[in-house]
Amino acid sequence: MATQTIASALNQALHQEMAADERVIIMGEDVGRDGGVFRITDKLIDVYGEERVIDTPLAEAGILGTAIGLAMAGMRPVVEMQFDGFVYPAFDQLISHAARMRNRSRGMLSCPLVLRFPYGGGVRALEHHSEAMEALYMHIPGIKVVTPATPYDAKGLLISAIRDPDPVVFMEPKRLYRSLKEDVPEESYTVELGKARVMVEGKDVTVVSWGSMIPTALKVQGALAAEGVSVEVIDLRSITPLDREAVTQSVTKTGRCVILQEGPRTGGVAAEISALINENCLFSLQAPVERVTGFDIIMPLLKGEDLYIPEERRLTAGIRKVLG
Amino acid sequence: MTASLLNDYNPLTDEMVQVLSPEGEVVRPELMPNWSNEQIKEAYATMVFLRMADTKISKLQRQGRCGTYASIEGQEACQIGSGLMLDKKDWVFPAFRELGISYVHGMPLDTFLVYWMGNEWGSNHSACVAPPSIPVGSHMLHAAGYAWAMKMQKKSHITISYFGDGATSEGDFYEALNFAGVFKIPTILFCQNNQWAISIPRSRQTAAKTLAQKAIAAGIPGIQVDGMDLFAVAAVTKFAVERARNGEGATLIEAVAYRFGNHTTSDEAKKYRDPAEIEQWRPRDPMIRLQKYLEKKGLWTAAWEEELQAAAEPKIAEAVEKAENHPVQTPAEIFDYMFETLPPALVEQKTYLQSFYPEAH
Numbered sequence: 129m130a131t132q133t134i135a136s137a138l139n140q141a142l143h144q145e146m147a148a149d150e151r152v153i154i155m156g157e158d159v160g161r162d163g164g165v166f167r168i169t170d171k172l173i174d175v176y177g178e179e180r181v182i183d184t185p186l187a188e189a190g191i192l193g194t195a196i197g198l199a200m201a202g203m204r205p206v207v208e209m210q211f212d213g214f215v216y217p218a219f220d221q222l223i224s225h226a227a228r229m230r231n232r233s234r235g236m237l238s239c240p241l242v243l244r245f246p247y248g249g250g251v252r253a254l255e256h257h258s259e260a261m262e263a264l265y266m267h268i269p270g271i272k273v274v275t276p277a278t279p280y281d282a283k284g285l286l287i288s289a290i291r292d293p294d295p296v297v298f299m300e301p302k303r304l305y306r307s308l309k310e311d312v313p314e315e316s317y318t319v320e321l322g323k324a325r326v327m328v329e330g331k332d333v334t335v336v337s338w339g340s341m342i343p344t345a346l347k348v349q350g351a352l353a354a355e356g357v358s359v360e361v362i363d364l365r366s367i368t369p370l371d372r373e374a375v376t377q378s379v380t381k382t383g384r385c386v387i388l389q390e391g392p393r394t395g396g397v398a399a400e401i402s403a404l405i406n407e408n409c410l411f412s413l414q415a416p417v418e419r420v421t422g423f424d425i426i427m428p429l430l431k432g433e434d435l436y437i438p439e440e441r442r443l444t445a446g447i448r449k450v451l452g
Numbered sequence: 453m454t455a456s457l458l459n460d461y462n463p464l465t466d467e468m469v470q471v472l473s474p475e476g477e478v479v480r481p482e483l484m485p486n487w488s489n490e491q492i493k494e495a496y497a498t499m500v501f502l503r504m505a506d507t508k509i510s511k512l513q514r515q516g517r518c519g520t521y522a523s524i525e526g527q528e529a530c531q532i533g534s535g536l537m538l539d540k541k542d543w544v545f546p547a548f549r550e551l552g553i554s555y556v557h558g559m560p561l562d563t564f565l566v567y568w569m570g571n572e573w574g575s576n577h578s579a580c581v582a583p584p585s586i587p588v589g590s591h592m593l594h595a596a597g598y599a600w601a602m603k604m605q606k607k608s609h610i611t612i613s614y615f616g617d618g619a620t621s622e623g624d625f626y627e628a629l630n631f632a633g634v635f636k637i638p639t640i641l642f643c644q645n646n647q648w649a650i651s652i653p654r655s656r657q658t659a660a661k662t663l664a665q666k667a668i669a670a671g672i673p674g675i676q677v678d679g680m681d682l683f684a685v686a687a688v689t690k691f692a693v694e695r696a697r698n699g700e701g702a703t704l705i706e707a708v709a710y711r712f713g714n715h716t717t718s719d720e721a722k723k724y725r726d727p728a729e730i731e732q733w734r735p736r737d738p739m740i741r742l743q744k745y746l747e748k749k750g751l752w753t754a755a756w757e758e759e760l761q762a763a764a765e766p767k768i769a770e771a772v773e774k775a776e777n778h779p780v781q782t783p784a785e786i787f788d789y790m791f792e793t794l795p796p797a798l799v800e801q802k803t804y805l806q807s808f809y810p811e812a813h
Contacts, residue, residue, distance in 0.1 A: 153604075179604065185634055190593060190627030197597020197611075200582070201543075203604065220624075224587045225594065231789040232583045234576035238792070270790055293792040322795055369795030 132312040134276065135305040137283040138168050142206065144316045145290045146176050149204060152290060155182045155191055156208030165210055166246055166305055192218035192243065196226050199241040199295075206290060209245035212299075213256030218243075226295040227270030242289045243297050247275075248340035248390050249437050250303030252430040259427050260340060260391035265297045266367045266400065272321055273367040275299040275339035279310050281365055284319030292321060301340035308343065322369035326378065330360035333447055334378040336401055337388040338364040341438065345388050348443045359447065367397055375401060376408040383414035384450040388443055393421040420446040457482055458691040463664040463674040468708055471683035474736045476744025483687040489751055495536065495682060496746060499528045499739050500757070501764045502552050505561055508768050509551070509568065513717040517776065519570045522549040523713035526680065529738035530644045530707045531614070532556055533685030537693050538612065544581045545595035545613040547588070549644070553614055554581050561768065565775035572789075573778065580609075588649075589615055589622030592641055596628045599639035599696070610696040612640040612689075618649025620666060621657045629670035632702035640692045641667075641704045644679060646711035651724035667704035679707025680738040710736070783809045 132140065146152045154169055154176075160183035163170030173181040184191050188209060195205035209215045215222075222243065229239040249258035265273045274289055274296055276282035282300070289296040327342065328349050337345045342363050349359040360378050364371060379385045385405055387398035398419040405417050420438045428436055461467070471483045478484055487495070506525055512518035524531065531552025538544070544557045554564050558579035567574025567584065575583035582598075585591030595613035602609045619625055620643060632639050643663050647654045660666060667674025673695070677688040685707055692703035710733040714721045734740075746752035787794060787802040794802070806812065 185627075185630055187627045187630065189590075189624050190631050193590065193593025193624060193627065194597035194600060194631050197594035197599070198601045198604075199597075200594065201598045201601030201605070203601045217623075220587060220590055221593065224590060225585070229583075230791070232572055232575055233789075234572050234785075235789045236576045237582070272791075369797060372797065 129311040129313060131309050132279040132283070133306045133309055134279050134282040134300070135166060135168055137279040137312050138286055138300065139170055139172075140312070141283040141286040141290075142169060142172055143175070145287055146172065146180065148316065151202060151204040152206060153180045153182060153198070153203055154206050154208065155184050155195055157184060157186055157191075157210050159183060159208050164208055166302065168244075168300070169208065188214055188218040189221055192221040192226065195241050196221060196229065196239055199239045200229060200237050204240055204290060206242045206244065209243065211253070211257045212245055212247040212259050212261060215243070215245055222271065222295075222297075223268050227268050230294065231270060238293055239295050240293050241295050242286070243295065244286075244300060246302035246305070247299045248301050248303060249427060249433045250340070252433070255429060258433060260389075260422065262299055262339070262367050263391060263396045265299075266397055270295070272296045272369065273299065274321060274365065275301065275367065276365065277301065277304065277339050277342035277363050279308065279312050281319050281325070281363075283312055284317050285321065285365060287316060288318040288321050291318065296321070299339060304340060304343065319365070322366045322371055324365055324371035324374035325363045326374070327361040327363050328359065330358035331382060332358045333384040333386060333450055334360045334362060334375075334382045335386050335388055335443070335447070336362045336364065336375055338367065338397070340390050341388045344438065344440055344443060348440050348447065351440070352444070352447065357447070357451065370400070370404075372404055372408070375404060379405050379409045380412045383412050386418045386420060386443065386446045386450055388438060388446075389419065389421040390437055391422050392424050393419065394424050396421060415450040415452060418446045418450045458675060458688065461673070461675050463662055463668065463676060466661050466676070468676045468678050469684050469688055470678040470681055471687055472681045472741055472745055474741055476741055476748055478683070478745070483684065485683055485686040485690070489749070493746065493751055495532055496742050496752070497760050498532055498556065499742065500760045501767070502528055502532070502555060503739060504761065504764045505555075505768050505771075506551055508772065509565070510713070510717055512772065518565070518568055520716050520718050521568055522716045524549055524551050526710040526712040526733070526737065527644050527646060528552050529682040529685050529742075530642070530679040530709055533682045534612065534642055534689040534705075537686055537689040539609065541580055541609050543595070543598050543609065543611040545591045545598070545611060546581060546584050547591065547615045547619065548584045548586050549616065550584065550614050554579075557581050561771035562774040565771060566778045569775055569778075571778060571781060589619030589625045591615070592619075592628035593624055593631070595641075596632050596637050596639050596702070600635055600637045603638055608697060610638040610640065610693060612642055614642050614644060616649060617643065617645040617647065617654050617657055617663060618652065619643070620663050626666075626670070629667060629672065629702070629704060633670040633672045636699070636701035638696035638699070639702045640689070640696060641702065642689070643704065643706045644709055645706050646709045648711050648715065648721070648725065650715040650719060662706060664704060664706035672702045672704060674704040674706065676706045676708060679709035680736045680741065682738060682742055782812050784812070
């Protein structure tokens with residue numbers, strides 16, 4: 129056991145998977161000598177060389193498109209996109225090809241690659257560097273979408289993603305990269321994709337969240353516990369596959385649910401979860417499901433980003449609303 | 453054949469490599485493929501077969517027996533000439549107008565038809581041919597990536613992607629050229645410049661004099677070849693294949709051809725293309741040209757042509773029948789290949805759909 133941040137846990141996961149499987153390669157902009165702008169691939173090039181830690185030309189579609197071919201030919205590319213806002217040039221490759229290769233060839237071909245990138249606001253970055261658009265990825269059939277919220281899960285989920293036989297979008301909450309620490313086992317381990325985690329058990333209300341918003345959920349849970357309100361916090365960990373059972377079980381028990389989401393409100397993951405609860409838990413509900421989310425506006429530049437990202441007061445108000 | 457003769461080729465000169473003139477004369481014997489008469493006759497027989505199959509598929513579409521189809525008429529030499537230069541373990545990445553290369557590279561006609569009749573099983577087979585790529589210009593990157601893997605794995609196989617003139621306007625085309633150049637990837641980018649991207653003529657895709665010269669900016673060779681000349685296509689492809697296998701990297705080939713037919717069976721080219729243009733190109737038809745060559749050598753007779761057609765017809769009919777008898781998708785199988793292991797939500801959706809089709813299982 130050693131204390132790790134999400135950033136260092138991810139780096140360790142990459143190290144261990146590259147050591148364990150020579151098919152694993154890293155591709156992206158500045159991932160080699162520079163170690164990535166967030167240093168997630170730091171020093172990997174010293175151990176595995178530039179043949180396996182590949183600084184590519186600055187071309188996102190090119191990176192993902194060649195990664196698809198590499199994956200089809202038996203490699204295990206782990207692709208880094210520098211920021212959430214820079215994935216879009218590669219969207220055609222993701223939707224039109226990576227997600228479809230297995231299905232369109234009826235299993236003759238597959239595309240085992242990981243597309244990792246930092247997402248979300250809160251680091252005072254430039255325009256296009258601060259968005260939480262997981263809903264875009266959730267809507268694409270044929271890919272998995274994963275987002276860790278803790279160092280332990282970051283390592284275990286990334287190892288699972290690399291070993292997964294299908295394409296995985298791995299969204300890393302950038303403001304949490306170095307803001308939390310916990311003990312993480314030194315050895316390699318996996319955290320199953322598609323399984324949520326009950327972070328804190330409670331009985332009055334369920335808060336469902338994921339990735340970047342988990343620390344906010346935990347803070348509010350702690351504060352309300354002092355008032356005698358028992359909040360259950362569920363970290364989805366995977367957006368796709370969604371652990372529907374974890375959500376419905378919890379909401380059936382508590383009868384109340386608030387979904388906390390950083391990204392835009394309309395058509396978000398929260399809306400999907402709300403529909404899920406409606407279809408499965410309606411008769412257990414004591415109050416309508418509440419969504420606490422970002423807004424359907426352009427993410428403000430850095431001085432305004434705190435207005436956008438749901439903060440503790442907004443979540444607390446949402447919880448009080450469902451408690452009546 | 454001395455492929456190294458092409459080392460000095462300069463795509464800025466607008467030279468189109470030609471071996472066989474439209475009159476059927478060998479104009480550059482030094483580039484002539486090292487084929488026996490029998491091999492040349494076999495290539496011609498394949499051309500006859502493919503043109504008949506191509507016509508048949510378009511007819512099937514009109515009869516409602518096949519989905520939208522993109523005819524290869526005019527591009528047979530591009531696909532046969534290049535395909536014959538490949539090893540069967542080299543990987544082909546087609547766009548959607550690639551009956552010829554798919555067949556030559558080992559896909560049975562009935563399998564090809566299964567796809568175009570609307571079933572994914574048509575892309576599940578043992579030939580090294582990737583599924584058709586419909587989004588224009590996006591798959592040259594896959595070919596580059598696949599070949600890059602071959603290089604990493606120290607295998608001798610190379611890849612080749614087929615695409616049209618329209619695709620060269622796509623950003624992914626440049627990215628594929630660029631990656632291929634930077635990483636010296638053993639891939640061939642084979643552009644079939646058939647002059648039209650649906651209704652948009654070649655002149656509207658780029659102000660560049662040739663498409664081949666687009667390779668210059670990526671630091672790789674680009675060669676323009678007469679794409680209706682079987683021998684020239686073979687010579688240029690051989691040059692590119694040797695370069696790739698020798699670790700010298702990628703080549704862009706621009707094969708100048710013509711789309712005699714509509715863009716697809718859903719298109720009516722009369723609306724935007726002067727039919728007189730077709731007649732201007734007809735004398736360069738790859739089949740007529742090869743026929744003239746063979747005839748001059750005493751290797752072609754009208755009787756042989758009839759024999760070829762008589763042999764092709766039942767083969768095509770058999771393939772059509774086999775493809776038409778291929779079972780349609782079941783409710784289960786449209787789910788079963790989304791992931792290696794189906795997540796619970798998809799199992800539930802599959803079970804739901806199956807409940808509407810109790811007879812299907």
